[in-house]
Amino acid sequence: MGAWAENRGPGAFGAHGGRWERWERWERRRLPWASTLLLAVFVLVGTAFAARGQHSQRLPLDNYARLLLLAGPALLLFRHRRPVVAVFGVSAIALVYFAAGYPYGPIFLTVGVACYAAIAAGHRRAAWWAVGSLWLGHLLIAHWLYRWLPPPHDRAAPWGQELVIAAFVVALCAASELVRVRREQWAREGAERRAAEKRRQDEERLRIARELHDVLAHSISVINVQAGVGLALLDSDPEQARTALTTIKAASKEALGEVRQVLDTLRTPGDAPRAPAPGLDRLPELVEQAAGAGLTVEIVRDGRRIALPPGTDLAAFRIIQEALTNVVRHSGSRTARVRLGYAPGLLELLIDDAGPATGGDAGGSGNGLVGMRERAAALGGTIEAGPGPVGGFRVRATLPLPGPGLPPEEPV
Known part of the structure; x- marks a missing residue:
């Protein structure tokens, strides 16, 4: 870099x-x-x-x-x-x-x-x-x-x-x-x-650091959980241990692919990426990965869904990914609820878990919330994180959307 x-x-x-x-x-x-x-x-x-x-x-x-x-x-x-x-x-x-x-x-x-x-x-x-x-x-x-x-x-x-x-x-x-x-x-x-060039380079470094953090934090959290399951069940339930190892293999392959995509932007600056950036259309994959880590995720959508700009789509996906990663790491709850609210000129994301916090050291750099706030701020949005209204923990993100220039998709 x-x-x-x-x-x-x-x-x-x-x-x-x-x-x-x-x-x-x-x-x-x-x-x-x-x-x-x-x-x-x-x-x-x-x-x-x-x-x-x-x-x-x-x-x-x-x-x-x-x-x-x-x-x-x-x-x-x-x-x-x-x-x-x-x-x-x-x-x-x-x-x-x-x-x-x-x-x-x-x-x-x-x-x-x-x-x-x-x-x-x-x-x-x-x-x-x-x-x-x-x-x-x-x-x-x-x-x-x-x-x-x-x-x-x-x-x-x-x-x-x-x-x-x-x-x-x-x-x-x-x-x-x-x-x-x-x-x-x-x-x-x-x-x-x-x-201005130095600011652009600093912003590019921060963008790449956020991408790598979000990709690796989520995937390694899944791998860490599944590795613990595999070790615990290796002798008593070899079939379940095999399933954990399969999940580890899939998560590591996914992480390697996304890391390679981020590094490609360093090797060939200015070129179009070889693969499209992830967005909310990949939420099912994210839910499946979370399930591999033992977390059941419910997705709820409110309002009329619209096509999002690429930057907003990527930021929304990464914020949800990081919030679910934090649930896997720091919450005793095995369920989480993700709500996507589409309003005129605004996308609202709510990620809730029932808690309680485990209080243990689950690893990580501690920069997850900072990265989410930086992503939202870069788009003119905000992030609020704290205790939920009925216990547990809640992450609330609001991202501004452009005017009615983009065609609406079908109601969801």
């Missing part, structure tokens, strides 16, 4: 969130050499082209300028591991580059990449502070400090240029925020899908 559930785990459904998280972990473990080298080449070549039209306004590129242009991409190598350091460092390098009077160019691109990496990593405030400080620093340089900074005889930059730069900064941060929000949404959706 564990291997099957693991193979159908969160990675199996191809969610954006799962793939994105795996990509993020891989990105954090490696340095982005290829993209950073490509960016460095683009910044150097692009700035060289941009400098051709700025000879009269800015200083020509020299080795110090090229060193500054390469320092930014060098810091970007650590943008996944240290995004805050990268965004502040790249912004400071760009500010020094502009203060030195070198030509404008694609150095802005390194700031954009660092800003995006910081915001995508969740360091929004650091990214906004770094880019905002760069813009304010550029304002000071372009409108006040230019008198004392190279190039000589520089003039104040037009305010229209500052508006363009401000619009670029805002657009850059807004785009980074949108990407961050989308990534968080993918991660949240992936977490929700994984939680």
Whole structure:
């Protein structure tokens, strides 16, 4: 079950969130050499082209300028591991580059990449502070400090240029925020899908555990009773002992068949079962098995019988089976009465025995009533178990039924 559930785990459904998280972990473990080298080449070549039209306004590129242009991409190598350091460092390098009077160019691109990496990593405030400080620093340089900074005889930059730069900064941060929000949404959706998958796997485990419990508890109770009868009568009444052994063989064969059917759903998940799930049409077999354990069962039906949905049919059968198993194990009574009441939108099951309780240890896990309640609750029904109105013990189950969409069967 564990291997099957693991193979159908969160990675199996191809969610954006799962793939994105795996990509993020891989990105954090490696340095982005290829993209950073490509960016460095683009910044150097692009700035060289941009400098051709700025000879009269800015200083020509020299080795110090090229060193500054390469320092930014060098810091970007650590943008996944240290995004805050990268965004502040790249912004400071760009500010020094502009203060030195070198030509404008694609150095802005390194700031954009660092800003995006910081915001995508969740360091929004650091990214906004770094880019905002760069813009304010550029304002000071372009409108006040230019008198004392190279190039000589520089003039104040037009305010229209500052508006363009401000619009670029805002657009850059807004785009980074949108990407961050989308990534968080993918991660949240992936977490929700994984939680839903885990709940589905847990529900499947509980369903299989209930099926195995109900099948084995009933059959082994019958086998236990008949084995005791066979041992007691082996010498004095060999024919009766033979009958007990025949009952044991039939009960064990039935249990093996149902266990195999449950296990088939593990080996081939999603396939249709090879045999139909048991339902109330198998009550005669259940009565016969109970008779083999020395319990006489009376079946009474009230109301107009209708065809039940498969899940309700199976739950009703298992609840009756578990209730009769408990009578065999824990009651001194050798008779039980099962009443099936069909009402509009409701199926009521009453299983009564006359008692008294034996008070002995009859084996079992003690999960029978829990399993019955889980089956009923899964269908929106309820289970009540306790002393009966005239002694003994009573199990009362109510299971909701669908509306009048299903055709009624003949009156019973």
